[in-house]
Amino acid sequence: MKKVSISILLFPLVILFASLVADDQLDFVIEKSTPVWDVLEYLGEPLPNHQVNESVNDASAEKGKDLMLIGITKKPKRGKTKKQSKHFVCTSCHNIQKEDPDLRLSNPQSRLEYAAENGLPYLQGTTLFGAVNRTSFYNGDYEKKYGELVEPTRHDLRAAIQLCAVECSQGRKMKDWEVESVLMYLWTLELKLEDLNLVNDDYDLIQDAVSTFKGGKDEETINYIQSFYQNGSPAHFITPPENRDAGYGLIGSPENGKLIYDLSCMHCHEAKRYSFFELDNSAITFRYLKNNFTKYAHSSIYQVARYGTSPIPGKKAYMPQYTAEKMSDQQLEDLRAYIEKMAE
Amino acid sequence: MKCLSISVLLFCFTNFLFSQDFTRQTFKDTRVINTHSVETVAKRKLDVRIGHRFGDLAGSGGGWQSFYGLENAADIMFGVEYGITDNITVGLSRTKGAGPLKKLINTSLKYRFFRQKKDESMPVTMTAFGLWSVSTMKQDTSNSEVLNNFPEFSHRFMYSVQLLIARKFSNVFSFQVIPSYTHRNLVPFNDTNNLFSLGFAMRIQLSKVFGIIADATFPFSDLHTTENGYYPPVGIGLEIDTGGHIFQINFTNARGIMETDYIPNTQSDWSKGQFRLGFTISRTFNL
Numbered sequence: 001m002k003k004v005s006i007s008i009l010l011f012p013l014v015i016l017f018a019s020l021v022a023d024d025q026l027d028f029v030i031e032k033s034t035p036v037w038d039v040l041e042y043l044g045e046p047l048p049n050h051q052v053n054e055s056v057n058d059a060s061a062e063k064g065k066d067l068m069l070i071g072i073t074k075k076p077k078r079g080k081t082k083k084q085s086k087h088f089v090c091t092s093c094h095n096i097q098k099e100d101p102d103l104r105l106s107n108p109q110s111r112l113e114y115a116a117e118n119g120l121p122y123l124q125g126t127t128l129f130g131a132v133n134r135t136s137f138y139n140g141d142y143e144k145k146y147g148e149l150v151e152p153t154r155h156d157l158r159a160a161i162q163l164c165a166v167e168c169s170q171g172r173k174m175k176d177w178e179v180e181s182v183l184m185y186l187w188t189l190e191l192k193l194e195d196l197n198l199v200n201d202d203y204d205l206i207q208d209a210v211s212t213f214k215g216g217k218d219e220e221t222i223n224y225i226q227s228f229y230q231n232g233s234p235a236h237f238i239t240p241p242e243n244r245d246a247g248y249g250l251i252g253s254p255e256n257g258k259l260i261y262d263l264s265c266m267h268c269h270e271a272k273r274y275s276f277f278e279l280d281n282s283a284i285t286f287r288y289l290k291n292n293f294t295k296y297a298h299s300s301i302y303q304v305a306r307y308g309t310s311p312i313p314g315k316k317a318y319m320p321q322y323t324a325e326k327m328s329d330q331q332l333e334d335l336r337a338y339i340e341k342m343a344e
Numbered sequence: 345m346k347c348l349s350i351s352v353l354l355f356c357f358t359n360f361l362f363s364q365d366f367t368r369q370t371f372k373d374t375r376v377i378n379t380h381s382v383e384t385v386a387k388r389k390l391d392v393r394i395g396h397r398f399g400d401l402a403g404s405g406g407g408w409q410s411f412y413g414l415e416n417a418a419d420i421m422f423g424v425e426y427g428i429t430d431n432i433t434v435g436l437s438r439t440k441g442a443g444p445l446k447k448l449i450n451t452s453l454k455y456r457f458f459r460q461k462k463d464e465s466m467p468v469t470m471t472a473f474g475l476w477s478v479s480t481m482k483q484d485t486s487n488s489e490v491l492n493n494f495p496e497f498s499h500r501f502m503y504s505v506q507l508l509i510a511r512k513f514s515n516v517f518s519f520q521v522i523p524s525y526t527h528r529n530l531v532p533f534n535d536t537n538n539l540f541s542l543g544f545a546m547r548i549q550l551s552k553v554f555g556i557i558a559d560a561t562f563p564f565s566d567l568h569t570t571e572n573g574y575y576p577p578v579g580i581g582l583e584i585d586t587g588g589h590i591f592q593i594n595f596t597n598a599r600g601i602m603e604t605d606y607i608p609n610t611q612s613d614w615s616k617g618q619f620r621l622g623f624t625i626s627r628t629f630n631l
Contacts, residue, residue, distance in 0.1 A: 086630035277587035282515040288552030
């Protein structure tokens, strides 16, 4: 009788345990809003080295957001931090939204159109949206600009954040808790499956892979998911046209040039937002730009777009150049065509 | 209730200042030549300024003997202005001084309370400007006839308040009117402590980089007349904007740089060649 009673008592517990185990296995149902890293991790992909370090005290995504958008946040004890940079904030040069319609490609024209449709500026830096999904930073020709400084940043997002803080924004080095806060905020901007432009068949394929996953590493599905976005942002430095009078020899579109002027030039130069050099929509300004196309000086759009300017003592608010991936030769001619039209 | 009303009014006023589509750069610099302009220094920016007025270009004090005034310095100014907000600027400077009181330390406060709007609902920009100058001249106790006898410490003080009203008519032309009140605690015998004046300033922008600027100030006083040897300070100059760096080359008959100096003390006559080359270098830094 006693054994029967025990069996009756144990039976529901066994059922409950079994159902919990079964639930665990079926738990991971992918949705459009599922973070890409969650799926990759589930399928056995090792997590990146820029996982948030929980042991760093006083860090928070909210503080990271403050640092990135306004450059100042609350100190761990009391008061506010010193401004990270006197000249820039992260969003001076980087969007924090998706800026490429197709994350597999780095196409400046489709990015420009996407920016115009979505009310985004068109900037020199790569968007920080999805930064934690990348494994490579300061790619390509950035070595020409920063030399050996880029080496430790190539596969280390924390080091990349510090290099950006000190060199790109000409600001102070950030403390550990500040870097970790920025990292926490960047993790809130990670890619979701819906950002990858997957079709239903893709979702089904990934769900099947997840549902039948037996442990280990599902390389095939991981590679398939990763094929929908770039693991780093390519960067190729290019030069102004040899003959600045003739330009790149392409016919420019003033309509497209207006988008570049409004979304790119004016982002920094309107009302001296980030620059000491003011641009506006007056004929005087357009005439000035037109008269300087051929010069070998910062006042030439060819010169400044392809080489940028350098931070110098007393004037550290420099202008970063546009790589081939951020502004094509055609777009530069479009900008020229718009300036010429407005200067008439 | 009173506090609430004031808060609401302040909120509306602040909102008015910060939320509109304003006309920008009525003038390129915070000064025209002698006069201040309606412009203020942007928030968190420091404007470092160096101004210089040479000696008379011609006339009895000029010509070859003084290398057309370049070997003399009528006044020299070193100063900084800082933008507490986009509409409030504080300034501190030291000037040599060209009037009877010299070695001036000047502090200033500037508040832009109306801004011209592109939709014309506000046709002008209005800025209030206040200047307090202290002469740090060595006290001369041996001669009670000189101003730097300074019977009281407050006799070192001079003040000027101005209302700057300007309109940018187009990207090429801006014009400004400046009613002013200047007060000196200690003045020479027969002079008046209080002096009202009306100033005018304008800018013609020739290109993105070059502009012609001019200003003039007319004191209202029975003493400060041409018959008594006083002349309205008039200046004309070329302004060069290189982006973050405004350079002004100007000619003016005013010897002093600060309002407390040039408004009551200008005794140089353009028609006698008593005008001088001057320049101002302004460099803005992010803080």
